[in-house]
Amino acid sequence: MDAEKRASVYRPSPQDTIIEVTDMTFSRGSRKIFDGVSLRIPKGKVTAIMGPSGTGKTTLLKLIGGQLLPDSGEIRLEGQNIPGLSRRELFVVRERMGMLFQSGALFTDMNVFDNVAFPIRVHTQLPEDMIRDIVLMKLNAVGLRGAVKLMPSELSGGMARRVALARAIALDPDIVMYDEPFTGQDPIAMGVLVNLIKRLNEALGHSSIIVSHDIQETLSIADYIYLLSDGKVIAEGTPEELRQVESEKVRQFVEGLPDGPVPFHYPAPDYVEQLMSTGETR
Numbered sequence: 636m637d638a639e640k641r642a643s644v645y646r647p648s649p650q651d652t653i654i655e656v657t658d659m660t661f662s663r664g665s666r667k668i669f670d671g672v673s674l675r676i677p678k679g680k681v682t683a684i685m686g687p688s689g690t691g692k693t694t695l696l697k698l699i700g701g702q703l704l705p706d707s708g709e710i711r712l713e714g715q716n717i718p719g720l721s722r723r724e725l726f727v728v729r730e731r732m733g734m735l736f737q738s739g740a741l742f743t744d745m746n747v748f749d750n751v752a753f754p755i756r757v758h759t760q761l762p763e764d765m766i767r768d769i770v771l772m773k774l775n776a777v778g779l780r781g782a783v784k785l786m787p788s789e790l791s792g793g794m795a796r797r798v799a800l801a802r803a804i805a806l807d808p809d810i811v812m813y814d815e816p817f818t819g820q821d822p823i824a825m826g827v828l829v830n831l832i833k834r835l836n837e838a839l840g841h842s843s844i845i846v847s848h849d850i851q852e853t854l855s856i857a858d859y860i861y862l863l864s865d866g867k868v869i870a871e872g873t874p875e876e877l878r879q880v881e882s883e884k885v886r887q888f889v890e891g892l893p894d895g896p897v898p899f900h901y902p903a904p905d906y907v908e909q910l911m912s913t914g915e916t917r
């Protein structure tokens with residue numbers, strides 16, 4: 636890339652950063668998941684964290700949310716180091732984070748209204764009439780105000796995901812984290828969610844972080860992407876930039892190829908030897 640082009644390329648700067656991860660390491664047993672990762676999540680934008688399966692994308696969201704502690708390094712939310720916070724401080728910081736996890740199902744014994752009201756009731760002392768207005772506003776934003784009285788069992792998969800999204804934004808978070816938001820959705824529901832995530836990001840001004848395997852959908856709404864592999868950031872940039880990177884590893888990923896420099900198989904002993912051996916496999 637020539638100097639003039641490079642100068643015009645967008646990079647998150649310290650001024651527009653909401654989360655800064657610096658030289659972070661994290662291991663699970665003897666397996667190093669992160670080996671000195673540094674990245675910035677820009678304010679008000681949609682940032683995608685992508686990479687091969689098992690590379691630690693969900694783990695990164697949990698580290699940012701303070702559910703896991705890194706072995707070393709910093710994870711700063713506008714200056715506050717999340718791993719260094721007390722439980723009480725973390726509770727307050729979490730009000731600023733909305734999370735939409737794939738497994739984060741709705742409470743099945745509560746109707747749509749109570750599901751969305753739940754975090755407001757836990758985190759605030761607001762009177763019920765104000766809670767009602769907020770819940771209706773959030774449901775309206777995801778197009779489901781009319782579903783307010785339904786039980787989760789009466790919703791389609793796409794509707795349930797949108798109610799979960801209304802719940803994730805109930806407290807007007809500064810950051811919304813999405814873990815595989817499109818998984819299991821039919822193409823129409825997926826398109827609705829893709830648009831919704833982008834629209835809400837623009838309308839509400841929060842910063843979105845998306846972890847997803849749905850490469851084309853994610854690239855279509857991401858402002859900035861970090862590609863993780865082997866415990867590190869191996870590429871970053873706008874969707875256009877990543878599409879132009881020539882590294883085979885990046886190409887394999889951006890083009891969604893099942894195999895390439897990043898192997899399909901999780902590291903394993905030799906297959907034939909394992910089948911022939913009588914040793915422990917479980």
Ligand SMILES: Nc1ncnc2c1ncn2[C@@H]1O[C@H](COP(=O)(O)OP(=O)(O)OP(=O)(O)O)[C@@H](O)[C@H]1O
Nearest residue numbers: 663668686687688689690691692693694695846848
């Ligand atoms: N609770 C846990 N205990 C031990 N190891 C775990 C645990 N959760 C995840 N891991 C391991 O940590 C690594 C990273 O997992 P993680 O779920 O963050 O990956 P990912 O990139 O989100 O994967 P995928 O794209 O398949 O969802 C994997 O090797 C996984 O086996």
